[in-house]
Amino acid sequence: MAVIGYARVSTAEQNLELQTAALKDAGAIRIYADKGVSGSAVERPELTKLLDRLDEGDVLTVWKLDRLGRNTRHVLTVVDELRNRGVSFRSLTEGLDTTGPMGTAMLTIMAAFAQLERDTIIERTRAGLKEAAKNNRHGGRPRKVDGAAAVRAADLKAKGLSANDIGKMLGVSRATVYRYLAS
Template sequence: MLVGYARTSTLDQKAGLEGQKRELNEAGCDRLFIEQVSSVDVRERHKLAEALSYVREGDTLVVTKLDRLARSVAHLLEILDTLTDRGAALRILNMNLDTSTPTGKFMLTMLGGVAEFEREIMLERQREGIAKAKAKGKYKGRKPTARAKAEEVLQMYREGVGGTEIAKRLEIGRASVYRILDEAKGEA
């Protein structure tokens, strides 16, 4: 059985998710596990955990791209170990790679290392660029969206609305709501 897994980092990436679903269906996947969550916090990837639990001996977990599955080589190898223990394989469509063969496993490990190295280089360049822009006074960071809604947060709180609900209604993080409330208490 072919089991598909699709993931995007944010809810805004609807087109990317639809494209992954289409590719997985075209590849012949019988079952799809789909989620919209960042790959950084692997503990929050419930659908990946479900997919890994679902696969059985002889099954193949299918993803469109390596970065949809794992963020690091260590995580990739952990996933591969889980699949191997279950007698299952991994197929990555855009690389035409299948770990049911020794060559496929070897190539995946090598390519995973290259992908991780490439990501680290990109992040290093990004940090350098931000540091240079800050030094020139051209980088201000993103606009503080939650702080701009501080009055609304305080008003809703005074009306008895809870922090989680405030965050949902104003589309800001829960931590931001509580930070605003704590600062308001400190000023009082």
């Protein structure tokens, strides 16, 4: 039986040290780590390598359940595949351990709540964007050229000026001029 760790951070700027230290303290003899890879990403090269190399009796250990994946279906599928191969799963932060039936049941419940939380955040974000749109507020960068400037750009273009010259006059890039001329 070997304890094998898996760590993941979503961006290259994030640090793996907290996770790897906890995995070493839990007895991990080998740690695979994906850096700059979202939990919802289909391709996680180090996780794929790890899953291919696990043997019966091994324990896949993660610092936190969402490191394995954010999608409930994916997490449960991976854990079910592990169980079918005789591999256990342990999540340190949540205290989950699938060596017994209670750990498996708790994992299913925790994964469902993680998915519920993610779905709720998405639902609230969409509702907020919809409400903002009703009040004529839209996300994204503020426009550099307002309606009057767009009309002026069209007039200058009709007089034969180049997009570069129009951009210099309005204080915007040539690409911005083309975007406003197209609309």
